[in-house]
Amino acid sequence: MFKSRVDEVLSRFVAHEADQLLAIDADLGPVAEQVEVAVAHGKRLRAAFCYWGWRAAGQPDSDALVRAAASMELVHAAAVVHDDIIDDSPLRHGRPTAHVALRAALRRRPRATTAARSLAMLVGDLLMSLAGQLFATSGLPAAYLARARPLWAALARELIAGECLELLRTGAEPDTAESLKVIRYKTAKYTVEQPLLIGGALAGAGQRLREGYSCYGLPLGEAFQLRDDLLGLFGDPALTGKTNMDDLRAHRPTTLLAETWRLADEAEREQLRTLLGRRDLGEDGLEAVRAVMSRLKAPDRIEQMIGARVEEATRALDDMDIPAHASRALTGLALSAAVRRH
Structure with a gap:
């Protein structure tokens, strides 16, 4: 295994x-x-994407x-x-x-x-x-490793950029486009796209295949983080291993919050203003925010965004000329990344 x-x-x-x-x-x-x-602990998804970036390029198990x-x-x-x-x-x-x-x-x-x-x-x-x-x-041979070295620099740069953007935008008025940019750089790229590209670079993958990896990896990485946003607020802490209040207490610029804000009227926005960013937020405050989100169907909207991105990723997979076993594995990984309870 x-x-x-x-x-x-x-x-x-x-x-x-x-x-x-x-x-x-x-x-x-x-x-x-x-x-x-x-x-x-961990699902080891990032390692799996790197591995299948290698195998999908025609390389054997190693x-x-x-x-x-x-x-x-x-x-x-x-x-x-x-x-x-x-x-x-x-x-x-x-x-x-x-x-x-x-x-x-x-x-x-x-x-x-x-x-x-x-x-x-x-x-x-x-x-x-x-x-x-x-x-x-x-x-691995030094020549293989050298092919992947520039991608390591990109991975670190983009990961840090995403973390910095989240900090710079924490507490600001929620905006869906801005939140999606944060998750693309903070999570999506280093979770799916860059591991795939690194595996492909190690294997000597051509430009067309590398482009296919990005077309698959970016939307799937976003779907992964959108699922995390939902689980962070509505998941079972016994399964996620985290409290449901972290995102609200920190007033993080999540897409779930941004969509809630976009759909909210002025009275609902005022209610959110009184709750977001409070370090002493308790269960009553959590339930109040959840109630607003559910009433506005913001979680449903996030589910739709997840579904659309998984569909985009699987379409990209269909367009790639890769071995059948690699296609099956990457299809399974797409479901593991986006359809989960923790």
């Missing part, structure tokens, strides 16, 4: 790196633990490619740790986030909360560095 292969690569690689930290000083134990925790693909999950782990710090999210996968968990190591220190956030930031930085290390030492 592909996921178990990626899990094994990540577990061994990160355990070794954690041991290297501990060899420097035993006091680094809490940091080493968070490095390992960061990669302990353990070295699986190692290279697993590096995409370290990029994701780094992004998650940093995102949780920025959003001050308390939970991830039902466990305390890194900056929360690290407070325990500093509980007798002055300014422990600030120091824990700093430690978590460094954990995220290390994970991003480890992503590059795993990719470079995957065992």
Whole structure:
């Protein structure tokens, strides 16, 4: 099973790196633990898209490619740790986030909360560095790796641009076009398109196939994040592992909120203004926002946007000249990305 292969690569690689930290000083134990925790969970979709970017170009299964693909999950782990710090999210996968968990190591220190956030930031930085290390030492020929190197720079640039855009637009009047731009750069590209393109570059894919990957990957990546927007507010925390209030308390520029705002009248907008961005927002406030969204059928609108993007992605897949097994796998991944409960 592909996921178990990626899990094994990540577990061994990160355990070794954690041991290297501990060899420097035993006091680094809490940091080493968070490095390992960061990669302990995940659907491994980014690794899967990289893998099938390789296979769809006609290349055979390869353990070295699986190692290279697993590096995409370290990029994701780094992004998650940093995102949780920025959003001050308390939970991830039902466990305390890194900056929360690290407070325990500093509980007798002055300014422990600030120091824990700093430690978590460094954990995220290390994970991003480890992503590059795993990719470079995957065992693939140097010439293959060189073909993908420019895409790594683009991936990092676009991911950081998306995160910055979200911060710059948090608290502003919601706008659907702007929110879609944020999710395209913050999530869609590094979740689907860039892993596909990196796998294709490693395989020596031609321009037409690479263009097909983008036509498939961009709308599907947006559908993935639109589903996250819905789950963030209407999902079951027991399944998502996160609280339903994060997006509202942070007043994040989600497309769900933007569509709600677009459909709302002035009285409904005034009600939203009194609730969004409140750090003390409770269950009553959450239910009030949900009620407005449901009354305006904003969740239905997001479902339609998801469906349209999945359809666009699968149409692009139909236009690609790729092996049948790769087409089947990418069709299945499209459903896994967009139709899920966590």
